Amino acid sequence: MNFYAVWAIYAYEMKRFFRTLMESFLSPVISTSLYFVVFGAAIGSRIAEVDGVSYGAFIVPGLIMLSVMTQALSNASFGIYFPKFIGTIFEVLSAPVNFLEIVLGYVGAAATKALFVGVVILITANFFVDLDIKHPIAMLAFLVMICISFSLFGFIIGIWSENFQQLQLIPLLVITPLVFLGGSFYSVSMLPPLWQKITLFNPIVYLISGFRWSFFGVADVPIALSALAVVIFSGICLGIVWFIFKTGYRLKS
Template identity: 65%
Template sequence: MNWYGIRAIYQFEMARTWRTLMQSIASPVLSTSLYFIVFGAAIGSRMGEIDGVSYGAFIIPGLIMLSLLSESISNASFGIFFPKFSGTIYEVLSAPVSAFEIVAGYVGAAASKSIILGGLILVTARFFVDYEIVHPFWLLAFLILTSVTFSLFGFIIGIWADDFQKLQVIPLMVITPLTFLGGAFYSIDMLPDPWRTITLFNPVVYLISGFRWAFYGVADVNVAVSLGMTLIFLVICLTAVWWIFRTGYRIKT
């Protein structure tokens, strides 16, 4: 294992984050704070509890997941797309590092940024609403697992995209709508049939439900199912990355 190679890629990507601190960290935290102000403090104070949890606290897992998914994808996709766009990817490919070490460096950095962002949003939420964390270990586990999984997904998007516009297509046109429709601001048990059944085909439902269970011990679906769905998507992303490096799809041509 070439730890020096992994560390070099990781540190380079993390340095880019500190150079663009306003865009990478401050902007998502500020945007999420506005959600807390509008939905948590203003509207939430006029709404009743959901599953025994105040509305302002209930939406915290969904808001964190909304930022986590979009930022994980954006950070990882841009991280690999820019070297491909500028041609420096060939220097990385010709270096004495394996495909696993390249992915570990880029995905590790993107996941680290998302975990830091999730922690900052969690701290920020305390200024607007009171909340508790029933299962802190599983909270951290879901946070790390989701960050790594969607950073891998973003890495795949960065390889697939051949222009900057395509980098934003899936985060804006797919992930954000799925998050809003996945129970970020409501419990899917509040939906009438057949809409509740249809919603269960939304993979983001399982992410938000598992994350909310880690906070309050309540969930729309069984936490084991949420964990299993996340692991399945992780395996799919790992398989896709393996295929990309094995065939050289849009990375060696």
């Protein structure tokens, strides 16, 4: 393992993040505050509790997941797409590094940025509601794994994309709607029986449910299924990345 190469890629990507650190910090703080004003105050005044948890606290895990997933996707996809766009990706591919080291550098940086956003949102949420995390180790494990898995997914999107429009296509038209429909701001049990069954086909439900369980000990699906879903999703993404580097799909052409 060429750790120097991994660190070089990782440090380069993180420098871009630190150049806009203030914007990276303010954006999740402002968006979290607005979500609490809209959802916490407006809807929370009509819904006191969900599964024994105050509505303001109930939406925190979903709010963190919404931001973390979108940030991981956008950071990872742009991180690998930009070298493709300007042609410097060929310098990376010709260097004495294997695909795992390249992925560790780019995905590791994207996951770190998404994790930073998640922590900022968690800290901001504490100013609005009282949070008592029942399973902090499980919460951290879910957060890290989701950051990594969606960074891998974003890495795939960045390689697949041929222009900036395609770069935003899947996050805007697929991931964001699935997150909103995946129980981010409500419990699946609040839906009619038919829609509950339909919602279970949404893979995001299992991720948000497991993350919410780590906070409050309540979940829409068994925690084992949530953990399995994260592992399977990460494995599929890693397998696709391996195939891309093995075949050179949209990298060497």
